[in-house]
Amino acid sequence: MTRQPLRDRDAPGLxxxxxxxxxxxxxxxxxxxxxxxxxxLLWHLVPAALLVLGGIRGIRHLASSTSFALETVEVQxxxxxxxxxxxxxxxxxxxxxxPELDLEEVAARVAQDPWVLQASVKxxxxxxxxxxxxERTPAAWAVLDGxxxxxxxxxxxxxxxxxxxREFPVLTGLDALGSDARRAALQRGVRAVGRLRQATRSxxxxxxxxxxxxxxxxxxVTREPxxxxxxxxxxxxxxxxxxxxxxxxxxxxxxxxxxxxxxxRDRIAVLPLSETKLESN
Numbered sequence: 001m002t003r004q005p006l007r008d009r010d011a012p013g014l015x016x017x018x019x020x021x022x023x024x025x026x027x028x029x030x031x032x033x034x035x036x037x038x039x040x041l042l043w044h045l046v047p048a049a050l051l052v053l054g055g056i057r058g059i060r061h062l063a064s065s066t067s068f069a070l071e072t073v074e075v076q077x078x079x080x081x082x083x084x085x086x087x088x089x090x091x092x093x094x095x096x097x098x099p100e101l102d103l104e105e106v107a108a109r110v111a112q113d114p115w116v117l118q119a120s121v122k123x124x125x126x127x128x129x130x131x132x133x134x135e136r137t138p139a140a141w142a143v144l145d146g147x148x149x150x151x152x153x154x155x156x157x158x159x160x161x162x163x164x165x166r167e168f169p170v171l172t173g174l175d176a177l178g179s180d181a182r183r184a185a186l187q188r189g190v191r192a193v194g195r196l197r198q199a200t201r202s203x204x205x206x207x208x209x210x211x212x213x214x215x216x217x218x219x220x221v222t223r224e225p226x227x228x229x230x231x232x233x234x235x236x237x238x239x240x241x242x243x244x245x246x247x248x249x250x251x252x253x254x255x256x257x258x259x260x261x262x263x264x265r266d267r268i269a270v271l272p273l274s275e276t277k278l279e280s281n
Contacts, residue, residue, distance in 0.1 A: 068097055068127065069096065069097060070093055070094055070097075070127060071127035072127055072129070073128070073131060074128055074131065075087060077132050077133040077135065078133045078135070080135055081115035081133070081135065085113060089113065090106065090109060090110070090131075093106060098123050098125065098127065098129070103123075106121045107119045110133065114159050115136055115158060116133055116136070117134045119131055119133050120132045136154075136156065136158055138150050138152060138158065139152055140168045140193050141168045141169070141170045142170070142172075142174060142189070143171070143175065144174060148170065149161065151190060155183065155186035155187040157186075169193055169204065169209065170209050170210070171210050171212055172211050172213075173213025173219075176213060177213070185212040185213075188233045192231065192233065192236035193207075193210070195235070195236045195237050200240050206223050208222055209221040216263075217231065217232075217263060218232075227260050228260070229259070229260050231262055232262070238262055238263065238265065239263075239265075243268055250270060255274060256273040257271065258273040259271045
């Protein structure tokens with residue numbers, strides 16, 4: 001009888017024992033690996049958590065501390081308005097904690113000044129707000145509700161004209177318009193002033209009044225006696241240059257002129273004063 005080798009007889013049991021042993025080893029190795037990972041994580045996370053906690057405590061301290069109370073408002077760029085006027089608008093913020101101030105709210109309060117187009121605000125620790133102002137640029141005068149107001153390049157009324165104000169063309173014919181139509185007419189008027197100043201700098205200085213009552217024309221009255229000049233509302237400079245070059249010849253040929261219409265492209269339409277007299281008779 002042939003005897004089976006011992007290792008062959010015991011192979012199933014040995015395999016079973018070896019499998020259980022391997023599982024224990026793997027579990028121990030995994031446990032050790034997890035412990036190493038946790039040690040690394042704790043090594044980094046604990047200092048980070050302490051740093052975040054310190055930051056939170058610092059922010060809370062800044063928010064509740066009186067060490068950064070607003071005491072001074074520093075204003076730059078205020079020429080037509082004054083730094084004192086701007087600072088007066090920010091009086092309600094004095095004593096507030098500087099880190100907690102809503103800078104957009106502060107800028108909006110500054111922009112309530114009629115002369116301020118926009119404002120930027122920054123904190124200057126420990127106790128100062130710095131306000132940088134961009135002011136509106138005067139472009140014309142306008143008769144609004146019976147008062148002569150100074151208006152800027154966007155057609156916004158700045159305030160009553162002072163005795164020391166520079167003279168501009170006066171925009172008229174606005175009081176009979178509704179609010180939306182008035183706003184649109186003001187924008188057309190100041191835009192026309194800008195275009196005329198750029199195209200015919202000398203002639204705009206002679207313009208006294210610009211009637212904006214009709215949306216399809218701008219009626220211009222000059223300081224020196226002369227005809228009523230009708231301009232295109234969207235292209236006010238159209239034909240002005242040629243008319244200024246030819247007006248002496250036109251007057252010599254036609255005689256006294258009641259009005260000149262420059263709205264048509266490449267055409268100057270003239271109404272002699274004699275014809276208006278005939279019509280009135």
